[in-house]
Amino acid sequence: MKIKFGHRTLDYPSADLKELREANDLLGDVEALHSRMHEDGYLLFRDFLDRDKVLQARQTILTHMQEQDALTPGTPVLEGVMPAGGRGVGMMGRKGIAHHPDVLAVLEAPELYQFFETYFGESALTYPYKWLRAVGNEQYTGAHYDVVYMGRGTKRLHTVWVPFGDLNLEQGTLAMCQGSNHLDSFSRLRDTYGRIDVDRDLIEGWFTRDPMEIVEKFGGQWVIGDYRAGDIIIFGMYTMHASSTNLTNCFRLSCDIRFQPASEPIDERWKAGGEGHYTVGQRFRSMVEARKDWGI
Numbered sequence: 001m002k003i004k005f006g007h008r009t010l011d012y013p014s015a016d017l018k019e020l021r022e023a024n025d026l027l028g029d030v031e032a033l034h035s036r037m038h039e040d041g042y043l044l045f046r047d048f049l050d051r052d053k054v055l056q057a058r059q060t061i062l063t064h065m066q067e068q069d070a071l072t073p074g075t076p077v078l079e080g081v082m083p084a085g086g087r088g089v090g091m092m093g094r095k096g097i098a099h100h101p102d103v104l105a106v107l108e109a110p111e112l113y114q115f116f117e118t119y120f121g122e123s124a125l126t127y128p129y130k131w132l133r134a135v136g137n138e139q140y141t142g143a144h145y146d147v148v149y150m151g152r153g154t155k156r157l158h159t160v161w162v163p164f165g166d167l168n169l170e171q172g173t174l175a176m177c178q179g180s181n182h183l184d185s186f187s188r189l190r191d192t193y194g195r196i197d198v199d200r201d202l203i204e205g206w207f208t209r210d211p212m213e214i215v216e217k218f219g220g221q222w223v224i225g226d227y228r229a230g231d232i233i234i235f236g237m238y239t240m241h242a243s244s245t246n247l248t249n250c251f252r253l254s255c256d257i258r259f260q261p262a263s264e265p266i267d268e269r270w271k272a273g274g275e276g277h278y279t280v281g282q283r284f285r286s287m288v289e290a291r292k293d294w295g296i
């Protein structure tokens, strides 16, 4: 099949875009999980969360969107059909729909805490801020490291990406650049781009809108796949990731959430009462300019 990744149309699966590797067989073996995380830069678990709870949350979110007139009238709510020229609904944050009990039942599920407590070897905490997204037609996420958005605390912070529904590649799913977290060929990138802070440096956060440029310049391998309600993917602050473009007329619903060891420093922007990103709309320095300075 063909998918759109940045501005390029690519075959999947292919040498450019391989399939995500599932890590379910490693659950319970902490050493093996750490070594796979190092090797691949991510851990994909199928059927990790209670599917019925994820589907219930999907319904709750879409009903909320319908009430905001964000869906096409007369279409099945559960399909999340966007109107022509459809607009999204802001749903990220510390309150509102992202904190509806049905949604929190998924995003703060005991299985997630149990996983991270074993993985960290100590208590885990999650940020109250939830990055709940409804991604519309022709929208996508450019390639980036999460550290540029949340790097003021522990570097043992991890992202969990939770699809709210069965999502196929044409709806825009998350892709990982395998090896981008540890290959020597990425060291210049980690030491330049990987040290910025979007709020301190007033710079845009995506390294590129053309993810294939990453592997062409630095190596690694893009991997992607379909996701089903209940699946999750976990990755660290230095794994380059991006999404395929949503080519459908249905919103892609997903949420990214964060977990870290409870004893380690927390980025103050994302604590309870923290102000989040405080420079949105003021990041005037373009990545193109910054990259010229870094010589990459």
Ligand SMILES: O=C(O)CCC(=O)C(=O)O
Pocket (backbone or CB within 6 Å): 133, 135, 140, 141, 146, 159, 160, 161, 174, 241, 242, 243, 254, 255, 256, 257
């Ligand atoms: O859902 C997306 O499109 C982007 C998610 C993301 O970048 C993240 O989980 O850090």
